[in-house]
Amino acid sequence: MSDPFFFGYGSLVNRRTHAYTPAHPATLQGWRRTWRATALRPAAFLTARPSPDSEIDGLIAPVPGGDWAALDQREAGYDRVPAPQVRHPLTRPHDIAVYSIPPRPDDGDGSPILLSYLDVVVQGFLTEFGASGVHRFFETTDNWDLPVADDRAAPLYPRAQKTSPEELRLTDDWLARLDCRIIHASETGLGQDAAP
Template structure:
C-alpha cells in the first residue's frame, strides 16, 4: 500500500516551506495556474484550474504519510483537495495524487494584490528545482498578472517567507517588469499579517 501524494505547483515547490519527503519533479497536464482575488483573504491566492487544450504546469509531488491530510489541508485552507490522474512523474508505481484548487466564487474579480514575499518564495522554489527555464515556464503558465503586487520584501507578510538571494530577487523583478505588473508599497495597501494565504 502506497501513501497518497500531493502535487504542489506554487509555494509547495519550495522545499523549505514544508516537511514532506521525498519530493519529485512532476508535470500536471490540462491545468494552468492563476492568481485569484476573492473575499476569502485581502491578498490574492495562487491557484490552478483545469483548462482545455495542451496546457501543463511544473510542480513537485510528495507523499502524505498515512494519508494524514489534516496539516496540509489546514495550510491550504480555502482550497479544495481534488484527485487527479493527469500527473506525469518518474515513480515506478501510480499513487493516488491530489491537487489543491480554489473553486470559482461569486466574489472573484476583486483587485486584492499579490504579496511579493509569497511570489518570491514560489520563484525561489522553481529556480532551485527547475532552473531559470522553469521560472520562465512558471510565469508563462500563470494567469492574472493584472493584479497589483504589494511590495512587502522589507517586512514580509507571507508566513513562510524565505531569505532571498540577489539572483532570486533580480529574477522576480525582471519578470514583473516584463509583464508590466503594478507594484504598490505594502504600507499603502493596509494589508496586515492576516492577509497571507
C-alpha cells in the same frame, strides 16, 4: 497500501516551506495557474484551474498515512481534488491530489499579490527547474494584471524565505517584463491575516 501524494505548483515547490519527503519534480497535464482574488483573504491566492491544452510544473510528495489535516490547514480556502494526469518519475501508480479554489461568487479583482509569496514560489522553481522553469511558471500563470504588493521589508507571507539578490532580480525582471503594477504594502492596509 501506499501513501497518497499531493501535487504542489506554487509555494509547495519550495522544499524549504514544508517537510514532505521524498519530493519529486512532476508535471500536471490539463491545468494552468492563476492569481485569484476572493473575499477569503485580502491578498490574492495562487491557484490552479483546469485548462485542457496546458500543463504546469510542480512537485509531488507523499502525505504519510493519508493524514491530510496539516496540509489541508495550510491550504485553507482550497479544495483538494484528484489530479489524475501527472507525469512523474515514480514507477508505481499513485493517488495524487491538487489544491484548487473553485469559482466563488465573491471573486474580486483588486486584491494584490504578495511579493514575499511570489519570491518563495520563484525560488522554488529556480531551485527545482532552473531559469527555464521560472520562465514556464510565469508563462503558465494568469492574472498578472493584479497589483503586486512589495512587502519584502516586512514580509506578510508566513513562509517567507531568505532570498539572494539574484533570485530577487529574477522576480523583478519578470514583473517588469509583464508590466506588473508594484505598490507598497503600506498602501494596501494589509496585515498578517492577508497571507495565503
